[in-house]
Amino acid sequence: MQFGELVKALAAVESTTQRSVMVKLLASLFKKALPEEIDKVIYLILGDLRPPWEGLELGVGEKLCLRALAKATGTSQAELESMYKKTGDIGEAARRALASSKRPGLLAFGSQKPLEVSEVYDALIKVARATGEGAQDMKIALLSSLFARSSPEEGKYIARFVVGKLRLGVADMTIIEALADAYGVRKEDLERAYHVYPDLGHLAKLVASGKPLDEVKVTPGVPVLPMLAQRLSSSSEILAKLGGAAICEYKYDGERAQIHISQSGVRIFSRRLEDITHAYPDVVKAVREAVSAREAILEGEIVAVDPDTGEMLPFQELMHRKRKHEVAAAMEMYPTVLYLFDIVYVDGEDLTNEPLIYRRVKLSEIVHESDKVQIAKWQMFDDPDTVDVFFHEAVSVGTEGLICKSPTSEYEMGARGWNWIKYKRDYKSEMIDTVDLVVVGAFYGRGKRAGLYGAFLLAAYDPSSDMFYTVCKVGSGFTDADLKKMYEILQPLKIPHRHPRVSSKMEADVWFVPQVVIEVIGAEITLSPLHTCCLGAVRPGVGLAVRFPRFTGRYRTDKGPEQATTVAEMLELYKRQKKVAQPE
Ligand SMILES: Nc1ncnc2c1ncn2[C@@H]1O[C@H](COP(=O)(O)OP(=O)(O)OP(=O)(O)O)[C@@H](O)[C@H]1O
Secondary structure (H helix, E strand, C coil), X not given: CEHHHHHHHHHHHHHCCCHHHHHHHHHHHHHHCCCCCHHHHHHHHHCCCCCHHHCCCCCCCHHHHHHHHHHHHCCCHHHHHHHHHHHCCHHHHHHHHHHCCCCCCCCCCCCCCCCEHHHHHHHHHHHHHCCCCCHHHHHHXXXXXXXXXXXXHHHHHHHHHHCCCCCCCCCHHHXXXXXXXXXXXXXXXXHHHHHHCCCHHHHHHHHHCCCCHHHCCCCCCCCCCCCEEEECCCHHHHHHHCCCCEEEEECCCCEEEEEEEECCEEEEECCCCCECHHHCHHHHHHHHHHECCCCEEEEEEEEEECCCCCCECCHHHHHHHCCHHHHHHHHHXXXXXXXXXXXXXXXXXXXXXXXXXXXHXXXXXXXXCCCCEEECCEEEECCHHHHHHHHHHHHHCCCCXXXXXXXXXXXXXXXXXXXXXXXXXXXXXXXXXXXEEEEEEEEECCHHHCCCEEEEEEEEEECCCCEEEEEEEECECCCHHHHHHHHHXXXXXXXXXXXXXXXXXXXXXXXECCCCEEEEECCEEEEECXXXXXXXXXXXXXXEEEECCEEEEEECXXXXXXXXXXXXXXXXXXXXXXXXECCC
């Protein structure tokens, strides 16, 4: 196909206001393409040389494009820049420059063979693949000879394409419809294939050469469209919707990761199927060590954790991974844990049609849990009250709530069905004041904190029973000096068992006589079945906990344990918290 033909179709697509006309225009263009070039036609229309998840980038900025144009047309760069500024469209600048060009040293346009789609595509691939030393000059040379051979109208689209501003508004679904129309295949079949193998160039080639779409299979290295969740706000509704029983999993607050293990190594894809492997070298390494499979596709959530305590941090802390040059530092300051919750494929076996409960078994067979790779915490329930208790536990330890799943459901690629239902809070609260809590136990530290305590179990005081009730485990906010000091002041208070005046569901590594009081602040006070403070006061079976607690740095030596924050004050603080609406 001549490139001019594609350009004519693009101009027509651009001028139409009707989506149905757009589909028709694309369909008639596709009909004219040969099977060996249809993929190139499609990639050019979509504005990416390869499916985006392959991560091939042209590496051409506006400056470079203008330099190539200057070289091809003999127009000065300053003039090109001012044309661009005036029109706001690099394509228009290219068109004008080519139209008025004297084409120095080259044949006049029209006296040479017209450009073919394949030639343009192949040249652009070369531009993309030029890397390393001399890459810039190479890219300019390749582009300028492409411009030199193109008509003004062709140059317009090439310029827009290379700087990533094609902006035709053609979406993947538009292409799917046009392909269905052009080749007489069912749109649903194409959609299904697309969920399994989201590469429209590849699929178009199959249909154009008359190959059946059911040959398209789940393939390690090629991301599948992720299964998504609906949302409901009560556990009874959720259980009813799921037929009475549900696998409930912690809903971790991090970045969704589709992890592919194949011959070519480990690759990680985001929720939007971008290749995010470069941001998580630590996850790649941990997966290699923890997963025993030659090939697999796993699904999980990458969560930032406090390097000293291993406790989960809010999602925002992952943002430090987004800039390439910051990844190494971010790995130190914000290490991650990968929580795996599904498996789509393992060693030649496509698991998408297997029930979740079976996939869960497979997952635990091939994953050997470590500090860095764990299986998402889950439990099966058929009673709304116990779901709620699990939900409060999940929130209090720093997750967003639960994802409740039908135990018998398949892995539905690309679907937001009712087999996965998220259960989050509508409101988040904000802790309005610090609290002074008593240290009743401690947990041994790891890594930098080895030999000291890594976290402490804290309690509030109840004057009516003269007992201490636990309310959080805190490891954040302590400097190295603080940790040493804590170890020293607690040493004489060590006892071989829980103090009789302490009520706790948690098992600490070390117990103390309740005496030391420290000041703590948290993100909020939540319900939690893990702690005994105000147990049953708000809901049966659950107490109160400080979520994301941290030491403020203040030792309340002025306070004895009986002057610590009381359980009644905790309840009051819980009730008086500011509620802020949770974004969807
Ligand atoms: N155990 C789990 N099972 C499935 N997803 C989980 C789990 N834990 C955390 N998640 C995350 O929760 C996301 C869905 O919920 P959420 O509402 O937070 O995300 P969203 O981007 O707003 O919605 P969605 O991804 O459904 O469009 C999943 O995409 C996944 O990243």
